[in-house]
Amino acid sequence: MTLVGGGPSGAPDFVREDGVLAFVDIAQVKLDSGVVLPRVRMAYETWGELNADGSNAVLIEHALTGDTHLTRGRAREHAPEIERTRAEAPGWCENLVGPGKVIDTEKYFVVAINMLGGCYGSTGPATPAPPSVDPAGKPWGPRFPFVTVRDGVRAEAAVADALGIRQWRLVMGGSMGGARALEWAATFPDRVRACGVIASCAASSAEQIAWGQAQSLALRQDPAFASGYYYDGEFPMAGLGLARRIAHITYRSAAELQTRFSRDPQPGESVLGTAVGDRGRYKVESYLDYQASKLADRFDANSYLTLNEALMSHDVARGRGTLREALAGTTCDWLVAAVDSDRLYYPYESDALCEALPGDVVRHTIHSDSGHDGFLIEDGQLGELVRQTVLRD
């Protein structure tokens, strides 16, 4: 494994950079399925500096379609403009991570890693396959191995090794990020001092699997998907868009959708058409169309499938006995929090996790009317919980 970090150029760079994509190359990752994935590149970003005893590193794990850009940073002085612009762009964790924020980048060395199989820099289905798989170097596509959340975490451990981080001060994430954080604590108990599992669960439920299947099928049934070999042709926008619509409805709450959209027609459109194939949209449909095209513009379809199915596979107890037994070796402090209106990761799933953890772990609540996405929206409440529990020092 080699540290090649510093920027997309791949050239080493020892000047401090924040919020710039960097990479760790791993010779191979042995997966839960038994398959060995060769030539794995893991993408990450960092903010702040690792202290002398390596005790201030915080890992923030992104959710299904998230990326590594937590917050604005700074590229090295003579970096290409595109790199500087990207580094300085706001991130998805802007209110939690930064100088003086709860996760203070003046104090902590903050790391975000793109999940294995993703499309924000880490090796995934869109990555050229090695010659042993495709002599022409075409993308892996549907030949990309099935990865589990646990596989992803094992690859992330190689990033931690490369960065010289023996133990994380905190590993935290929401939704699939929470699943990743939990797997970190269970797989590497001595490498996690505190763990934050937000709006997540110990194992994907039957219902989460059912929604996952619907999303996978939405994508697979798009003829443009072409069984995953679409890189030379049309992108399966419609299929990925439908997968996102299904997911997005589960991410919000009925009450929020009702308050925002009610039954209003999209301005200028008539919802009572003259024929079944010819009617205007309701506002909520237009909103979901927007969510769909926004994702399809930025996300690889095979990566969506890969991460979606990884999330379906999430079960921290797989091969480890009961849930209680699987978590018995964990030694970290915990922040387990659920969004009260979440109807994808129900609060009772967080309760079940707390009950199985060693010691007395209470389940915290994030109040939101928005459903699951409340874990992103209510970052003020989440920050306060982090301050009160896992980052008290």
Place this chain on the structure above:
Amino acid sequence: MTLVGGGPSGAPDFVREDGVLAFVDIAQVKLDSGVVLPRVRMAYETWGELNADGSNAVLIEHALTGDTHLTRGRAREHAPEIERTRAEAPGWCENLVGPGKVIDTEKYFVVAINMLGGCYGSTGPATPAPPSVDPAGKPWGPRFPFVTVRDGVRAEAAVADALGIRQWRLVMGGSMGGARALEWAATFPDRVRACGVIASCAASSAEQIAWGQAQSLALRQDPAFASGYYYDGEFPMAGLGLARRIAHITYRSAAELQTRFSRDPQPGESVLGTAVGDRGRYKVESYLDYQASKLADRFDANSYLTLNEALMSHDVARGRGTLREALAGTTCDWLVAAVDSDRLYYPYESDALCEALPGDVVRHTIHSDSGHDGFLIEDGQLGELVRQTVLRD
């Protein structure tokens, strides 16, 4: 309008038959969109006999993918075997309707009408279009007019006229059947003596519209759907199947799916595949596959679209002022009931209906762990509510 009833042969038949499909032809129906739908045939079944003063007729309205066969019946003696077999087959309302049942066919004249646009005998997209639309007599397909729940009820009123029913003793239905029942009471207040709105609502919510859109797109995006012109080619099984999966998840509860399926793999299948395109199924996926193919084997895709979009259009107050104003003219007794675990038609939506109805209407509760489908599963509870409220005599 002509009464041609008696059986698929279309020949008049004055011997009493129960549970046999019969038809009423209507010259035209003027739709909410302004479009005039010509040559409408409405299919229905009946059980029992209309009494002398026409006061014992009960209309049971089916849900989105339901049909008119409420319970077993009896064809005329010399009917073709297929007709006799069909008549004697059990129906979907077997425990509520029949001799000695709560809706006693010895006492009541029970009627079920296939919704306009459906595929169980009434005119719908699969019906040959009239020569003015298609000189070759091909099916309407996507040219079939957009119909609302209210349009459907107006066409049903013609069936009531043909049967000599001036006022229904009771109109009742669950889910979309409840929407149809409510529209009956609001559109024809003097023709409804009692109304049962079960697991339904006054107007489809933003979330219900959102799920409806996902289902429509699942179907439309199937290349076999061919913009609705698939009657000469392959049937869009995959698209209709995905629509059904999405719907079915919303019809059940997370708790029920978890209890029945948990994370179990389908026997003989490995859920951790070797590649993303190659993995076995979870049991819950196999269950949804079964639900999908079962529906796709029996339902027309364009009818699904037509009724799904009709349900999205459901708003008893459309063009009638506030909900309270829309319902102010209703004079019937009410049974409004919600399933406590329903997460598609939430109990608070039934509460909102009760609050808007004239007089003091209480919302009843059907206890079920199964979610929305509890209105079908818990027919014992529903029967008891019917007995206690709208059919006390």
